[in-house]
Amino acid sequence: MIKLKVPISEQDIRKLKVGDEVLLSGTIVTARDQAHKLMIEEKPDFIREYLKESVIYHCGPIVKKNDDGSWSFVSAGPTTSIREEPYQADVICEYNVRGVIGKGGMREKTLEGLKKCGAVYFHAVGGAGTLIANSVKKVKTVFKLEEFGSPEAFWVIEVEDFPVIVTMDSHGNSLHEKILEQSGKTAEELIK
Amino acid sequence: MDLKQSFVELLRRAATDLSPDVENALKQAHDREEDGSPAKAVFRTILENVRLAREQSTPMCQDTGSLIFYIDLPVGEKEEYYINIIKEAAEEATKKQYLRPNAVNPITGKNSGNNVGINAPYFHFHQWDKGEVRVRLMLKGGGSENVGTQYKLPYGPVHAGRDLAGVRKVIIDAVYKAQGLGCAPGTLGIGIGGDRVTSYALSKEQFFRKLGDRNPDKEIAEFELSLKDDLNKLNIGPMGFGGKTTVLDVFVGYQHRHPATFYVAISYMCWAFRRKTMTIKNGEVYYD
Known part of the structure; x- marks a missing residue:
């Protein structure tokens, strides 16, 4: 098990390989469909300092507003990453992001982006909403809450020992491509 | 009995408390x-998450889904009454x-x-005796x-004809195509026949069966059993990590x-297979 703390240097991220189990700590940012669209179309600066050498989490959480006005994460597993495939590589390079957490993996364009700009894809366990919310220690701030709604907002959160597995690294390797190829061969045999 | 609170409780249970048949299948x-x-690590995380969600009474998955109700009513009861209370709940x-x-x-x-x-x-309403x-x-x-x-047979890309062998091929x-997308291991609900709408409806209703239940x-x-065996040979595994x-x-x-038609609808349920039943009888509420 590898312990990593945000901010992560390019050198450290390039050490990671497919299959590595990682416990991630530090400040990361949730972003999904509307946030990615915005980051490509308008390249807003408000999120820049939080993304630099940090990690984007594909997640639409359930969040609770506490009596003192602060927020807590109640359930926060990953959402399907492939929807961000058209945007991801450009977002990584534009904002100097070191990693993306999601589920299901991503395809060629993102894999190229990881290689080019020095980043990895971390896979979290889909559906493990409560367990992951327990590793969110603090909600630091939120952007676009009113406009996008709670699931789509940029939540800036501090996590401690968030469990993930590297399934796409910065050297062009992808566990998802491997499984796709193997299962494709089996499916062909079964269908014959 | 406070009916609205009973429905809030039904929703709470569905979101936070995985049914024993599903939890046992995940343990196995x-x-x-x-x-x-990696597959074992995923199952360990899933089971730990299921336990925590139940203990803390928080949703096991942050996507608590669309709310789909199937309600069987005695003759003379009004649908509107239940719709309004459930919306409040x-x-x-x-x-x-x-x-x-x-x-x-x-x-x-x-x-x-x-x-x-x-x-x-x-809502799906049915009247019963x-x-x-x-x-x-x-x-x-x-x-x-x-x-x-939803497939329309015959389906050329996998040479699926209008028979059970063809149904097997499209499933x-x-x-194969769902890997990495639906939070495997999933459970499949299949509807064969009917029109476009009823084929999907039939496939989804299958999810009220308990794991291990077989078609009469x-x-x-x-x-069903041979399909399950074949699909597990794909080795896609939990989260698509292989397994x-x-x-x-x-x-x-x-x-x-x-x-002239032959539809096969395939509904996919993620591992967080959330469904609960509530019965209202003589003013009392029972959950399963």
Whole structure:
């Protein structure tokens, strides 16, 4: 098990390989469909300092507003990453992001982006909403809450020992491509 | 009995308390994987998450899904009465964070914020001869719903003809294509025959069966079991990491079709297979 703390240097991220189990700590940012669209179309600066050498989490959480006005994460597993495939590589390079957490993996364009700009894809366990919310220690701030709604907002959160597995690294390797190829061969045999 | 609170409790249970048949199937799947494999690590995380969600009374998955209600009513009871109370209960359950706001207006893009909207929650009503009300609730996440699909046989790409062998081929095709997208290991609901609408409806209703339940038609029961075996040979595994369990079970239903059509609807349920039943009888409420 590898312990990593945000901010992560390019050198450290390039050490990671497919299959590595990682416990991630530090400040990361949730972003999904509307946030990615915005980051490509308008390249807003408000999120820049939080993304630099940090990690984007594909997640639409359930969040609770506490009596003192602060927020807590109640359930926060990953959402399907492939929807961000058209945007991801450009977002990584534009904002100097070191990693993306999601589920299901991503395809060629993102894999190229990881290689080019020095980043990895971390896979979290889909559906493990409560367990992951327990590793969110603090909600630091939120952007676009009113406009996008709670699931789509940029939540800036501090996590401690968030469990993930590297399934796409910065050297062009992808566990998802491997499984796709193997299962494709089996499916062909079964269908014959 | 406070009926609204009883429905809030039904929603809470569905979102936070995985049913024993599903949890047991996940435990068995965990035990089958090799020590030290990513697949085993995934199952360990899933089971730990299920335990924590139950203990903390928080949703096991943040996508608490679309709210789909199947309600059986005695003769003379009004649908409207239940619709109104359930909408109030959904609003309260959302406020209590048992549910994420998941009803979005497709024209304005605005989230209603309380899970209530046009056709949300979604209701199927049936009248029956019993004197009790049965409410069956399914929470179905968006990721798993997106990989649901409907084939029209014959289907050229996998040479699937208009027979059970053809049905088998398109199901294998669908599960191959769903990898990484629906939170495997999934459970499949299959509807064979009917029109476009009823084929999907039949496939989804299968999810109220308990894992291990077999179709009373012997040929279909054997078909379900052999499909489950074949699909697990794909080795897609939990989360698509590779592994011995790709599906927890396969449920098949069929209905008569028009001579010119042959639809196969495939609904995919993620591992967080959330459904609960509530019965209202003589003023008392029972949950299963």
